[in-house]
Amino acid sequence: MFKLGLTLLLGCFTLIAPSSLHAQAQRDRLKLVVVLSRHGVRSPTWTVARLNGYSAKPWPTWPAAPGELTDHGYKLLEAFGQYDRAAFAEAGLFASTGCEAAASTYIWADTDQRTLASGHALAGGLSSGCPPQVRSLAAGENDPLFHPPTDAVPATVAAAALTELQQRLAAQPVAADDPLLRSMQNLLNGCAATDPCTPNLAPQNTLFDAATAAVRGKGDHLVDIQGPLPLASTFSEDLLLEYAEGMPAANVGWGHVDEAELRRLIALHSRYFELLHRTPTLARLGSGPMLNTIARTLQQAIEGKPVPGALGPAGAKLVFLVGHDTNLAGITALLGAHWSLDGRADDTSPGTELAFELWQSPTGDYSVRTVLRQQTLRQMRELQPLTSASPPATANLHPNGYSWAAFQALVSSVTSESSSR
Numbered sequence: 001m002f003k004l005g006l007t008l009l010l011g012c013f014t015l016i017a018p019s020s021l022h023a024q025a026q027r028d029r030l031k032l033v034v035v036l037s038r039h040g041v042r043s044p045t046w047t048v049a050r051l052n053g054y055s056a057k058p059w060p061t062w063p064a065a066p067g068e069l070t071d072h073g074y075k076l077l078e079a080f081g082q083y084d085r086a087a088f089a090e091a092g093l094f095a096s097t098g099c100e101a102a103a104s105t106y107i108w109a110d111t112d113q114r115t116l117a118s119g120h121a122l123a124g125g126l127s128s129g130c131p132p133q134v135r136s137l138a139a140g141e142n143d144p145l146f147h148p149p150t151d152a153v154p155a156t157v158a159a160a161a162l163t164e165l166q167q168r169l170a171a172q173p174v175a176a177d178d179p180l181l182r183s184m185q186n187l188l189n190g191c192a193a194t195d196p197c198t199p200n201l202a203p204q205n206t207l208f209d210a211a212t213a214a215v216r217g218k219g220d221h222l223v224d225i226q227g228p229l230p231l232a233s234t235f236s237e238d239l240l241l242e243y244a245e246g247m248p249a250a251n252v253g254w255g256h257v258d259e260a261e262l263r264r265l266i267a268l269h270s271r272y273f274e275l276l277h278r279t280p281t282l283a284r285l286g287s288g289p290m291l292n293t294i295a296r297t298l299q300q301a302i303e304g305k306p307v308p309g310a311l312g313p314a315g316a317k318l319v320f321l322v323g324h325d326t327n328l329a330g331i332t333a334l335l336g337a338h339w340s341l342d343g344r345a346d347d348t349s350p351g352t353e354l355a356f357e358l359w360q361s362p363t364g365d366y367s368v369r370t371v372l373r374q375q376t377l378r379q380m381r382e383l384q385p386l387t388s389a390s391p392p393a394t395a396n397l398h399p400n401g402y403s404w405a406a407f408q409a410l411v412s413s414v415t416s417e418s419s420s421r
Contacts, residue, residue, distance in 0.1 A: 016150040027098075030091045032301035032358040033310075034294050034319045035084075038328055039110075039118040039382065041073030041245050041350045044065040044238045051238070054207075054231070056190035057192055060242060070116040072245050073350060076380055077118050080351055081125020083386035093317050106312030108211040110146040110323035111135045118351075119322040123156040126318075134322075142220075146323045148289055150222040158216070162223045166278055174212040174229045174272075180268050181207055184232045187239075192256045193265070200389035207231055221284060233272035236265045236327045241413035244350060246378035259377055263343040277326050287330025288415035290321070294331075295411045298358050302366055302404065306394045328354055332397070335370060341393040351375055353392075359401075366404035370397040377418075 043062035044051060045295060051059040058359075065071045089096035096105055109119035119134035126132065137143045176183070185207045212227035224230075242252045242263055249255060257265070259395035277283065280350040293309055300307040300314050312319045323328075325348040332338075332354065338346055352374040361366050373392045378384070386392055402410065 024171070028359040028361050030088070030093045030357060031095065031366075032317055033088060034297050034321070034358075036290070036294070036321045036323060036327060036354045036356075037080075037118070037122065038074075038325050038348055038350055038352045039112070039114040039322060040121060041071050041241060042067055042069050042114045042209050044234075044241060046143055046234070046238075047219060051156060054235070055188045057254050059101065060247060063243075065113075067112070069114040069121075070245060072383065073114075074121045075383055076244075076375065077121035077351055078125040079383070079386050080353070080375065080392070081122040081127075083343070083392065084122075084353075087124045088318065088386075093380040095410070099127060099130040101318070102130045102132040104317040105132040105320070106313065106316045107132055107134045107320040107322065108145075108311055109134055110143050110324065111137050111139050111141050113139075115324070117324045119320065122320060122322065130219055138328055145250060145290055145293060145321075146327055147220040148197070148286055150220055151215070152220070153222055153285060157281070157285075158222055161279070161285070162214060162216060163355060164281050165225070165275065165279050167212050169212065169274055170223070172275065174227070174271075176211075178229070180265065181228055181232055184235055184265065184268065187256055188235070188251055190254065193253075193261055198388040221237040222282065223276075225272065229268070229272050229275075231346035232268040236249050236268040240266055240349060240377075242270075243377060246381050253273075262377065266344055266347055270344070271327045272341060273325070273348070274346065276285055277329035283330045287327060287334055290323075290327060291331055291334055292415055294321075295408065296408075298356060298404075299370065300360055305361075316401040325349075325352070328352055332372075335397060335410070337370065337372075339373060339397060341372075341395055347374075349374055349377075350380070354397075368400045368404065368407040369401040371395070 016032050043064045045067040047066055048059050055403040062070070085101055088094065091102070094101045107114045107123055114141065116134065116136060118298060123131035125136055139187060142149070144188055149336070160193045182196070184191050188207070189197050199368060207228040210227045211235070212225060212229040215224055215226050217224035219319040235241060239253050239257050243257070247260070253261070269391050277286065293311060294309050297312065297319055300310040301316070305314050311321070328348040352372065355371045355373065357371060359369065363365070371394060375386070375392050379386070379390070379392065
């Protein structure tokens with residue numbers, strides 16, 4: 001039996017197991033699911049030439065342009081869409097066959113190639129014969145839902161955000177002799193993570209040429225972090241992408257990074273995201289509008305009529321937002337949610353889904369359950385089918401769920417201006 005949620009066991013890798021979902025579904029009715037999904041496996045956003053400036057050996061070439069979804073990544077999301085269709089049908093959201101799912105699904109994607117292609121992959125998996133339309137702004141146009149502009153943020157708020165980030169960084173300093181940073185430097189030097197060596201690298205391209213510090217940002221980054229940590233975060237994410245893409249073992253971390261080592265190194269990415277995207281003021285500014293949009297979309301399903309600011313028609317049963325790991329980090333920060341799945345804490349790997357499930361009880365009361373699902377490293381690397389017997393790793397981020405009133409109050413408290421003061 002498919003299962004959309006389970007009790008979160010922190011620090012433990014947990015797969016879906018048979019539970020009381022079917023019994024719960026007999027009591028309560030699943031009315032709507034809003035899913036925030038990260039795009040699938042992509043190539044590194046940096047060019048190989050830029051990456052090679054930080055390593056003794058060349059990085060592997062990719063079958064896609066920088067930052068674009070790969071064919072392997074597309075197939076992985078098709079598999080996720082197929083699983084979602086079966087799981088939601090099992091929960092009674094719509095029929096398991098036919099075009100009902102497509103007709104009641106609304107997909108909104110960011111305008112990058114990787115997000116648009118990911119939306120189409122999910123759509124094909126959900127209903128291959130009649131996939132739902134993937135909607136977005138014009139390709140390449142900035143979508144403020146995924147990237148809220150920072151130019152209108154008051155100077156006092158920007159200064160407060162920078163101070164808050166500096167304080168958090170001071171409380172969690174990044175030392176030059178940090179074991180994970182040292183391991184990453186060893187890999188870049190052409191050695192195993194635990195086998196240090198020193199090649200002839202340009203000094204400015206080592207990880208330890210500057211301190212990690214919070215600074216004013218540019219573009220859609222109100223503030224930013226510079227120094228070793230963001231570099232190490234980028235490289236650890238690229239190693240994960242190599243593994244998830246199914247590259248030969250000799251190409252994953254130059255042959256030095258297996259699955260266990262990857263789980264250790266990806267903590268560099270999670271640590272960077274914890275600071276930059278989960279700092280309360282930055283999370284509110286960067287993800288508050290999206291969380292409000294999600295809440296209005298749930299409200300629209302409750303009222304059965306259009307609600308300003310909601311996504312999709314009032315009769316939609318499944319709404320997808322196809323975005324980025326930054327969106328997932330910000331939203332989960334606002335929810336106060338943490339998880340550990342597949343040996344990775346708070347990781348938002350490609351294809352990760354955060355679902356907001358709206359349930360109605362026999363008495364007419366509504367509740368919201370927040371469920372996070374992601375393919376395991378092995379499932380991604382081997383392109384394993386997702387089934388009831390081999391499901392994605394899943395965590396119920398709030399085991400007891402929220403009453404509708406409690407969810408509204410939470411959203412209001414974490415998205416209002418006063419919540420950051």
